[in-house]
Amino acid sequence: MTRLRAISASDRSPIESILRASDAFSASEISVALELLDLSTSGRDPSYRFLAAESDGGRLSGYLCFGEIPLTRGAIDLYWIAVDPREARRGVGRALVERMIDTLRTEGARKIYVETSSRSPYASARAFYRRVGFRQLVEYVDFYAPGDSKIVFERDVAPTPGGAGTHP
Secondary structure (H helix, E strand, C coil): CCEEECCCHHHHHHHHHHHHHCCCCCHHHHHHHHHHHHHHHCCCCCCCEEEEEECCCCCEEEEEEEEECCCCCCEEEEEEEEECHHHCCCCHHHHHHHHHHHHHHHHCCCEEEEEEECCHHHHHHHHHHHHCCCEEEEEEEEEEECCEEEEEEEEECCCCCCCCCCCC
16 A cells, blocks of 8 residues: 655655666756755755655655646646656556645646656656546657657646546
8 A cells, every 4th residue: 555645855865766766767867856856855945846655664665746837827747756666557656646636636726737758768657647647738859859859748637527537
């Protein structure tokens, strides 16, 4: 069973381990992810919000980072989500996304956006976003580098009429 909780500064090392265990993140991406964590846990930038997931043994099994997109009303960026590879396909990522959506729904948020790479190490991330109700909006060809496009996904926060809560 996965337990969800707020993030703390003591989660930095386990988060770094999860990010490094992934085949997807580069050293510079890991550095940015940890910088956002440090900004949030130090109180220097509370606009980055985090959720942590723990496995039964209390070990950190995943986390996500999200926040309101500046100059918007209720548009949210899902900045980072990572799950320990040992916990993959056990519902950790889904539980984190569902908790984030529940929280955002009570706050009146409208939309969640997430961007990712078109490179093959991110194929499982793209499939995950689709499984949890995101739809692909656009692909910016060669955005990050030649052969590495930026793919943007979107999901409604509020349930759609009929209670589905997601795009078809």
